[in-house]
Amino acid sequence: MKIERAEVIVTSPGRNFVTLRLTTSDGVVGLGDGTLNGRELAVVSYLRDHVVPLLVGREADTIEDTWQYLYRGPYWRRGPVTMAAIAAVDMALWDILGKRTGVPVYQLLGGRSRRGALAYGHASGTTVEALFTAIRNQLDHGFRAVRIQVGVPGLGKVYGVGTDQRAGERYDYEPAARSVVPVEEAWDTEAYLRHLPTVVEAVRAEFGEALPLLHDAHHRLTPNEGAQLGRALEPHRLFWLEDCTPAEDQEALRRVRSQTTTPLATGEVLNSVHDYRTLISERLIDYVRSSATHAGGITGLRKILDFAAVYGVRSGIHGATDISPVGMAAALHLDIALHNFGIQELMLHNERTLEVFRTSYTFVDGLLDPGENPGLGVELDDEAAAAYEYTPAYLPVNRLLDGTIHDW
C-alpha cells in the first residue's frame, strides 16, 4: 500500500509539538513525533520541504528501506533535526503497519517481554523540605522511582527545579519558557557539589534505602567533578547519575567510570548508534537515554538498544514533556518488547495535550503499558490541535557566576 498524503501538524497545548501524519491509499493513518524542543520549526521545514515530497507514492510497509533512504540517501547524516524528522516518518510507518495488521506495535517488535515498564517521575524543590513534599506527591501518584533535583543555596532558579509544590499537588513543570529569547540562569558547580550529597543523604534518611532515586546533572561537570560527585553519592546508592559530563565527549566518562561505581546514564541529546560506540563498547554507561523522537524513531532507537544489549547496557528512554504522546507511545512499545529494558522516564502531559493527543497507554502501580490498540495507540484530534498555535519557547541558557556560558 502506498503513502498518499503526508501532513506536518504543529500544535502548542502548553508546549510545541511537531507531528507527521501519513495516510495510505487505503485510508490508514499513521502518526509520528518530530518534536525538537526549542528548534521545532527547523524540523517542520526539513519535513515539509525535503521529506514529504519523497514520501508520497512510496510503499508504506518498507520501514527499514525508508529509514535507510532518509538516513543514507541525502548524504548529510545524523544530527538532531535530521534524526527527529526521520523519527516522525518511522513512527508513522510503524503505526500504519500495526493498524493494517491489527496488532499493537510491540507485537511487531517481538511481543511482550514484561508485564509493564517501570517509570520514574520527577520531584524537585528549592529546599530539602519542598523536595520531600514533591517526592511524597509523586509516591502518592503511584510512582515507584523518583528523579530528585534541588535548588542550590546562593543560586537563583536552577534548571530542573520547578515551583515548590503543596502536599497533594500534581507535578507540572515546564522548563521551556514561552519567549522569543531564552531566559538565562546562573550556575556555580562548587556550590552544587557541596550541596547535592547532603540532600541525597537526607532523602535516603527520610524515604529509606529501597526507593530508586535518580539525579540529572545536565552535562555541567568536568570528568573530574563527575568522578567526585559519583564517589560522594556512592553510599546513597542512586539508580543512576545522569549526564554528569557533556554527552558528545564520550571519552569524558572514562575518568568518571574508573573512579566510581555509581551507575551512569547519558544520551538524551545523542541521536545515532555512532554517538554511543565508545560509551557502550567500553561499558562506560549503564543506561541509554535517547528517545525514539530524537534518535530516528523506533528503528533508529532499536539499533542503539540492540547494540547496547550486547554489552549489558540497558534502556532509560527520555520521556520529558517535550516528547509528545506519540513519541511516548513509541518508547513504550520498545520498553515492553526489548529484553534490555531498564526504566522509562515519565513526565505527565497536561490535560490540554491529552485532549489533542488521545492516548491508550496506561500508568498503573508505577508501571507503564502501551495498551492493546493496533499501531501506536494514539489519535490526533485536529480541532483541538488547531486551537493551540505555535509559540516560540526555549530552554534556559546557563552561565557561570562570572557570565561565561556554561555546558548544560
Ligand code: KDG
Ligand atoms: O528538551 C530537553 C529536556 O527534555 C531535558 O532537559 C529534560 O533532562 C531532561 C530529562 O532528563 O528529562
Ligand code: MG
Ligand atoms: Mg536529562
